[in-house]
Amino acid sequence: MAIVAAAIIYSFASSGGSKTIAFIRGEVQGQFRTQDVSCRGISFSVPTLTKQKIYACDAKGVAQTDRPRGHIHDNAFTRCYIQAVNGQVVDVSHALSIEAKIRHTTVPCR
Secondary structure, three states: HHHHHHHHHHHHOOOOOOOOHHHHHHHHHHHHOOOOEEEEEEOOOOOOEEEEEEEEEEEEEEOOOHHHHHHHHOOOEEEEEEOOOOOOOEHHHHHHHHHHHHHOOOOOOO
16 A cells, blocks of 8 residues: 555656655645645745745645644645655644744745
8 A cells, every 4th residue: 555655656746746745745645634635835934944845735625533723623724844854744834824923924824
């Protein structure tokens, strides 16, 4: 099963999409147990938090038991992630929303 998932992720990555986006998308699909996930890079950066590129992922059709606390009543939401240097995918939504408030701007995730 893991080999099939890796092959699917690789096929998305090699068909013109970013390998990082495909990897993050696969991680988000597993976390929220939904196939309806789309990810994109965003231009917002926080050099004091990370030098990694930040990605926003829209998840839809998420079961209530799989939703983050801030989205308990929403079956569709957007979260922001980075891929850490060690390869781990990290949800940075809360940190970005605080930073955006300080800068008097917005980010797609909360």
